[in-house]
Amino acid sequence: MSITICPVTPNFAAEIGDVDLSRPIAPSDVAAIKDAFAKYAVLIFPDQHLSQDQHLDFARHFGPLETTIALFRKDAKLRVPKEFADVSNLDPENEVWGKDSRQRLFQLGNRLWHTDSSFKRLPARASLLYARSIPPVGGHTEFADERAAYDALPEDMKRRLESLVAEHSIFNSRARLGFASFSDEERQGLPPVPQVVVRTIAESGRKSLYLASHAGRIFGMPEADGRTLIDQLVAHATQRQFIYTHRWRVRDLVIWDDRCTMHRGTAFDDLRWKRDMQRATVCDVANTCEQEGIAVAAA
Numbered sequence: 001m002s003i004t005i006c007p008v009t010p011n012f013a014a015e016i017g018d019v020d021l022s023r024p025i026a027p028s029d030v031a032a033i034k035d036a037f038a039k040y041a042v043l044i045f046p047d048q049h050l051s052q053d054q055h056l057d058f059a060r061h062f063g064p065l066e067t068t069i070a071l072f073r074k075d076a077k078l079r080v081p082k083e084f085a086d087v088s089n090l091d092p093e094n095e096v097w098g099k100d101s102r103q104r105l106f107q108l109g110n111r112l113w114h115t116d117s118s119f120k121r122l123p124a125r126a127s128l129l130y131a132r133s134i135p136p137v138g139g140h141t142e143f144a145d146e147r148a149a150y151d152a153l154p155e156d157m158k159r160r161l162e163s164l165v166a167e168h169s170i171f172n173s174r175a176r177l178g179f180a181s182f183s184d185e186e187r188q189g190l191p192p193v194p195q196v197v198v199r200t201i202a203e204s205g206r207k208s209l210y211l212a213s214h215a216g217r218i219f220g221m222p223e224a225d226g227r228t229l230i231d232q233l234v235a236h237a238t239q240r241q242f243i244y245t246h247r248w249r250v251r252d253l254v255i256w257d258d259r260c261t262m263h264r265g266t267a268f269d270d271l272r273w274k275r276d277m278q279r280a281t282v283c284d285v286a287n288t289c290e291q292e293g294i295a296v297a298a299a
Contacts, residue, residue, distance in 0.1 A: 003032050012145045013042040013244040021045060021253060022054045030061055037062075037126070038203040041257040042143050042244060048130070048253045052278070055130050055253070056083055059280035062126045062255075066117060066281040069170065072189035085116075085279040087129065089270040099271055102181075109173045112213035113144065113234055113262045116281055119170040119214045121193045124258040125284040132276040134248045138268030139275050141246045142238075146209040147260045149237035150198065164197040165289060165296050166215040166230060173213035194219065194296040196288040197233070201260050208260035209237055210288060219296060237262065248277075259284065 004017035014036055019029055037043055050058075059065060067082045077092045087110060091097050097104045117124035129141070150158070169192040171182060197218070199210045211234050218226030245266075246254055256263060258281075268275065289296055 003029050003036075005032075005036050007040065008042075008244055012040060012148065012242075013044070013143065013246075014040040015044045015046065017046070019045065021048045021058045022050055025058075025061070034061075037255065037257060038201075041145060041147070041261050042246075043255050044246065045253040045255075046249060047251050049251060050130060050253065052081060052084070055128065055278070056280055058253075059126075059128045059282055062128075063282040063284075066120075066124065066283055069190065072186055080278055083280060085281060087265070087277040087279050089275050094274075094276075096271060096274060104270070105177075105179050106174065108177055109170075109179070109213070110265045111267065112173055112176060113238055113264045114173060114212040114214055115210070115258045115262050116279075117258065117283075118195055118210070118212045119168045119172075119190060119193060121287050123195065123284050123288065124281050126255055126282045127258055127279055128253060128255045128281075129277055129279045130253045131248045131250055132278065133274050134250055134277075135268040135270075135273035135275050137273075138266055139248065139273075140266045141248070141254070142264055142266060143244045143246065143256060144238045144262040145242045145244075145260070146211065146237050146262060147201070147204075147206045149233075149239075149242050150207050150209045152242075153236070158198075161198045161209075161233075163292075163294055165194045165219045165294060166197055166226070167192045167217050167219065168195050168212060168214040169193070169216060170214060172216040176213055192216070193287070194289050196292050196294060197230075199259065199288050199292060201257075202291075206260070209233060210259070211237060211262055234262070 003019045006015040065083050068085050079092045080086050116127045215230045217223045
């Protein structure tokens with residue numbers, strides 16, 4: 001039996017059935033999943049019983065795996081293997097973190113609109129988040145379709161955005177929350193990188209905004225003007241008509257296209273309930289400026 005695809009909307013987000021990701025997947029089903037990924041950008045696989053190795057094996061169908069940026073943090077003590085981003089509220093002993101823990105303050109940045117790893121020169125292509133435990137209330141994930149948001153822009157704005165490049169840094173998003181206590185070693189390990197504001201998705205040829213809370217200045221613009229433009233674009237792209245909200249169930253695996261979506265986690269009582277979420281992340285093929293053939297002048 002081939003996979004079943006149940007769209008949430010005609011072109012954004014779909015549930016996938018009749019596939020067991022813990023087992024080897026037929027090449028025809030892999031191809032169908034990739035086609036669905038190209039069309040819908042967010043795919044939900046309910047009730048998957050996955051070990052960490054099985055999770056990573058499925059992710060490899062989409063490209064090479066990233067390693068966690070926690071390796072650059074001075075307080076890093078990994079709870080999960082380095083191939084995972086630990087998007088949980090748990091300490092290395094699997095207990096709920098403390099109110100003032102540095103890990104908690106850092107992870108609050110996940111509640112801002114972002115796309116994974118845009119602050120890396122080689123950004124993410126896809127993220128695969130798996131729910132091992134969830135809180136009874138809250139802790140949803142919202143996704144924004146940046147392709148549809150680009151399509152809805154006025155033509156003069158589309159022309160204005162052509163060839164613009166923004167500087168992305170993990171420290172930009174954390175600064176928005178007032179969290180700036182990073183060591184020189186941490187800052188040197190993750191220097192700012194250029195990324196285009198509008199990119200073309202290879203599989204579909206569709207243009208998409210490429211935005212994130214990690215984006216700061218825009219090259220060639222006064223810093224305040226660039227930040228204002230980015231904030232305006234994020235506000236546009238996160239209007240209700242572009243959003244899918246995922247209400248997690250235990251053992252859901254959700255994969256999304258980081259090249260053309262933003263996402264954010266919603267609030268929950270993170271000092272009371274455990275939320276154990278583990279993310280495998282797949283690298284893109286090149287920096288977005290290289291993919292678009294745009295040269296970036298030295299700052």
